[in-house]
Amino acid sequence: MEMKKSFDYKEEIVERAIFNEMQFDEMIDWLEERKNYEIDIKLTGKWFTNEFFKGNGKILKNYNGNIFYNSIYVLLEEGDLGVENILVGRKVIEIKRPRILGAKKLGKNIQKLLKRSFETPELLIPNTFELENHFKKDLQHQVFFRADYEYEKALEWLQSFTQKYKVTCHIEGVLVSFDKQIQTIITGTIEKVSEKEIFVRVMDAFDPIDPLNDETKEYLTKDWIIQISRTGLDKVHPEYMIFELGEELELTKLVLSVENLKVVLNGQTIIQNVNFNVKKGEILGIIGESGAGKTTTLKAILGEIDYEGEIKIFGISARKTKVIAPFIGYIPQELSRMYGNFNALENIVAFGRQYGIPDDILIQRGKQILKDLEIDDVANQKIDTLSGGQRRRVSIAISMVHNPYLIFLDEPTSGLDPLTRYELWRYLDIINKNYGITLVVISHYLDEIEYCDKACIFLKGIGFYDFDTPLGLKQKLPGKGLALEITLETVTIEAVKILNQLPGIDFVIQRGERIRLLSNLPSSELLKLVLETLEKNKIPIHSIENKVEIDMVDYFTYVSSKQQNKTHNITPTNSEIKQENIINEKKEDIKEIDKEKVLIEKVSKKETKFKKSTKKSKLND
Secondary structure, three states: OOOEOOOOOEEEEEEEEEEOOOHHHHHHHHHHHHEEEEEEEEEEEEOOOOEEEEEEEEEEEEEEEOEEEEEEEEEEEEEEOOEEEOOOOOOEEHHHHHHHHHHOHHHHHHHHHHHHHHHOOOOOOEEEEEEEEEEOOOOOOEEEEHHHHHHHHHEEEHHOOOEEEEEEEEEEEEOOOOOOOEEEEEEEEEEEEEOOOOEEEEEEEOOOOOOOOOOHHHHHHOOOEEEEEEOOOEEEEEEEEEEEEEEOOOOOOOEEEEEEEEEOOOOOEEEEEEEEEEEOOEEEEEEEEOOOHHHHHHHHHHOOOOOEEEEEEEEEOOOOOOHHHEEEEEEOOOOHHOOOOOHHHHHHHHHHHHHOOOOHHHHHHHHHHHOOOOOHOOOOOHHHHHHHHHHHHHHHHHHOOOOOOEEEEOOOOOOOOOHHHHHHHHHHHHHEEEEEEEEEEEEEEEHHHHHHOEEEEEOOOOEEEEEEEEOOOOOOOOOOOEEEEEEOOOOOOOHHHHHHOOOOOOEEEEOOOEEEEEEEHHHHHHHHHHHHHHOOOOOOOOEEEEEEEEEEHHHHHHHOOOOOOOOOOOOHHHHHHHHHHHHHHHHHHHHHHHHHHHHHHHHHHHHHHHHHHHHHHHHEE
C-alpha cells in the first residue's frame, strides 16, 4: 500500500497488488474482497496476433461462482502493440482461467470438456495483472451486463433508471442484416426501453476488428436510433453492455415541439405559423371548429402529409416516422379500424404484434390496462357488442400496449353523450397520471379545454390562433378572465344595445337571459355604472354577480367574433334552454300569483264595501 500526493498536496491512499497468470484465483479472491470499490488494472501479455501487449482499463466484474473457471471482465481504455495504439475506442475483454482446485477433483471426461471450452482463441493472454484501488466507492453509476446471461436483468435496470436519468451506453455485439453480420462497438444514449428491446441513439460506431471499415458507418450513422435485441434483422445482437448514469432528467423536457408549421395542399395554404410545444406529463388540447386545421396539423405531426417548418418528437424529426413509431401511440376517430369480430384482448394482441412483443407479454399488459380502464369485465366480449364508450376505451388500451411515451387522440369523445364524455376524460386522466403518458387530444368541444394543461386554439377561416394554458388564454381577454354577469327579467335588443354602448364595456356576451360584460374597468366602478344605467332606463334586473370566471365558450365567442360584431348571440344548448324555460315558468308563476293577490284584494275590498252598505241599509229600515 502506498501514500501518494496529488498536485493540491492532499494525501491519497492507493492500494496496489500485482499477480501473475498462475495467481489468477488469488486475484479473484482479492477483487471479491474489494467489490465495493472501483479498481483500475494494468495488463501485459500476448495479443491474439502473438504480439506483445500492454494496456490499462477498469475492472467491470469478476465471477468466481462457476465450477469450471474463474473470470474477470475488463474495460480496456488504452492498449499498445509495441508503439502502435490498437484501440480506437474502449473495448470489453473477458479473461478466464480454469479453477485449479476444482479441476483436480473433476473426472477425466469433465476435464476434457473444460479443455474444449478454452480452445476458442482468446483476444488477450495476459501474464501480469497490476491492480490499483483508490478507495473510490462503486456507486453503481456504471454497470456491466453480459447479454447471454443477464439481458433481462439489464432491461430491468434500464427501466428503473431511464425515467429519471440520462443513460449513456457502450454496447459490443453483432449487427445482423439480411445479407451480412458485422462485429460492432456502439456508444450512444438510451432513448427507450421496451419489453425485449433497447433503443439507442448512436454517437459513434466502429468495427473493433477493422476500425477503418466504413461499412459499419453505413449502417450506424451518428444520431440514428438502432435497436438492440437478441433476435431480429437490422438490429445489434449484444454480447456486452455497459450503462452509465448521467445527469438527472428534468420533467420539463419537451416531448413535442412544433415551430413555424405550414401546410400547402394543391397550391392553397391550409395552415401556417403554427407554434406550440408539449412537455413530459402534460395534456395538450388542440381545440377548434371543424375545418379550422386541427386534423391537418395532426397529419403533419404523424408524417402523413408534407409540410414546411420543424416538428420534433423527443428531439427527433417527425419525418423519421419509423424511428419515432415505438415512442408514440395513435387513437383514430374511426372505431371501425378495430376487428369487430375479435374481443378486446384479441385486438390488443393483433395490433401489438407489429412492435415485436411476444403474445404472452401483450396479454399480460392488456389485462392490466383493461383493468385500469375499468373494462376488464368485457375483455372477452366481441367489439361489435360493446357500447361506444367501451369501444373507445379498448382503442385506448390498444394504443398503450407497447408502452408509448406520447399518445395522440383524434376526437376521442365525438359522438358520446355528456356523461360518457366526462367518464372518458376521467380515464384519460388516469392514463396521464398513473402511466406518465403525455397526451395530445383533438376536440371540437370547447369545454374540454378545461381538462387540459395547455390548449392550442384553431379558428375557422383563420387557422392557428393561440397557444397557452386555459387560464392564460382567458386572462388575455378584457377583464383578465372575469366578467360582470347580469340576468335580466326580460332580455330585449334595446337592453343589450344600451349595455353595449356603455363607456368601458369591451364586449357583451348574451347567453339566453344571462349577459356577461367584459371590461377592463375596476369591478366596483363597472358594477356602479351598470346598475345606474339599468335603473335609469327602467330595465328590471333579476340578479347580478360580479367577478364571474368566464369559460372557454365565452373565450371562443370573443376571439371568433371580435372582428365582426361587438355583440354575439350564442344559440343556447338544450340544457340551457331547459334551464331558461324553468326560470321563465317560475317568473310567470310569480306574476300570476301576484295578479291573483291583487284580484283577491280587490274582491275583498268590494265584499267589505258591499257588506257595510248592506248593514247600513238594514239599520235604516
